[in-house]
Amino acid sequence: MEKSLLDLNDDCLIEIFKYLSLVETFNLMDICNARLSNIARQRISTIKKLNIRVREFHNLNSKQLKIIGENLNDLTISAGYSIPAHVVLNILQPICEGAAVSGKMSAFALNYIFIDKAYSQCIAKVASNLQKLNLNNCQLTDELLTELLRICCNLVELQILGNYTLSGNFLHNLNLPSLRVLKLEMHAEWNYPIAEFKIKNPNVTLLT
Numbered sequence: 737m738e739k740s741l742l743d744l745n746d747d748c749l750i751e752i753f754k755y756l757s758l759v760e761t762f763n764l765m766d767i768c769n770a771r772l773s774n775i776a777r778q779r780i781s782t783i784k785k786l787n788i789r790v791r792e793f794h795n796l797n798s799k800q801l802k803i804i805g806e807n808l809n810d811l812t813i814s815a816g817y818s819i820p821a822h823v824v825l826n827i828l829q830p831i832c833e834g835a836a837v838s839g840k841m842s843a844f845a846l847n848y849i850f851i852d853k854a855y856s857q858c859i860a861k862v863a864s865n866l867q868k869l870n871l872n873n874c875q876l877t878d879e880l881l882t883e884l885l886r887i888c889c890n891l892v893e894l895q896i897l898g899n900y901t902l903s904g905n906f907l908h909n910l911n912l913p914s915l916r917v918l919k920l921e922m923h924a925e926w927n928y929p930i931a932e933f934k935i936k937n938p939n940v941t942l943l944t
Contacts, residue, residue, distance in 0.1 A: 746775055753779040758804070759794045777803075785810040788827065790819055798830040805834025810843040812870075817848060824849060828858045836861040845870035856880050863887045873898035878906040885910060893917040904928025910937075919943040
């Protein structure tokens with residue numbers, strides 16, 4: 737008797753599907769076989785951590801990206817200053833929309849972009865659940881960072897290295913009782929007294 741892929745149990749099929757790319761897995765979700773489609777969806781749901789390099793990322797549509805976002809605990813997006821903002825936002829927005837629905841995302845990193853209101857609004861969708869936030873090399877302003885941190889009520893670790901547009905004034909009104917680690921990089925334009933921050937926040941380990 738001839739055997740087919742469908743003779744395998746679901747656990748075996750999920751393991752096999754792990755060797756497929758995201759594009760290939762989503763293609764299986766669109767086929768007529770209901771069982772394979774369901775197993776492909778289960779495979780997508782096992783992806784809890786995703787590291788995206790925008791230059792190399794698969795061509796997924798917003799619906800597919802939203803499905804990915806619904807299951808993620810940890811997302812890292814590395815862009816590049818030369819990449820247009822709309823290219824990055826076309827990936828980031830639906831993922832954050834999906835993550836906002838599930839409330840599962842606890843770690844988020846966005847690196848090598850010129851951050852603006854549009855990026856900040858995306859991050860705000862998931863900010864209240866985040867425990868780790870990494871905005872290294874995002875050329876942040878104190879105003880944008882202050883606004884964003886107001887809603888990061890569960891933040892434990894914040895990384896903001898390589899942001900040479902910060903003056904440090906965002907630390908003046910920082911109110912994050914859960915914060916334990918702050919990684920930042922001081923530079924020529926920095927004018928906030930770090931000694932004062934250390935006195936006011938003895939529970940925070942400051943790494944500069």
